[in-house]
Amino acid sequence: MMKTSIDIKDVECNEEILTPEERKDRIGILNLMLDEGGVLPISKCSKFKTLDSLIKKKKLILDEQEKEIQFAYPVSGLPTSHHITLSDGREYYSMCAIDSLGSYFTFWQDLEIDSVCSTSGEPIKVVVKNGEIVHRSSPDINCIHVDLNAFENWSACC
Structure with missing residues (x-):
């Protein structure tokens, strides 16, 4: 029989490598991607102070040529x-x-x-x-x- 409930204690989260401010900014960026409906131009992320750190930690995946966030797990801009x-x-x-x-x-x-x-x-x-x-x-x-x-x-x- 398939387990159909998910207990939060069973979910492994790698956010412990993020600071509280990075976690807050990451969720803010995810929400902005949803509000924008897809890929997110970096120019719209100036209010997020930890943007560079999130990129360095590979929490955001960029198209550097287009200067936009394409992926921020679990969200795909594509x-x-x-x-x-x-x-x-x-x-x-x-x-x-x-x-x-x-x-x-x-x-x-x-x-x-x-x-x-x-x-x-x-x-x-x-x-x-x-x-x-x-x-x-x-x-x-x-x-x-x-x-x-x-x-x-x-x-x-x-």
């Missing part, structure tokens, strides 16, 4: 197979299927995930409320964790 709708109505794409599930713990909002299986191409829908999966489009949906260090383009296989 379309992916993983579309998220938050309970406040904002929508975005997540980097991968696992990031989609973890989005609840980033934004602390109920959400709907519309995705596509990378193997079968079948549509997938998952609804998360209060940190629990309350709906999934199939009882056979499984999440498999893979050692991502073994793949150069790991976001394409998740």
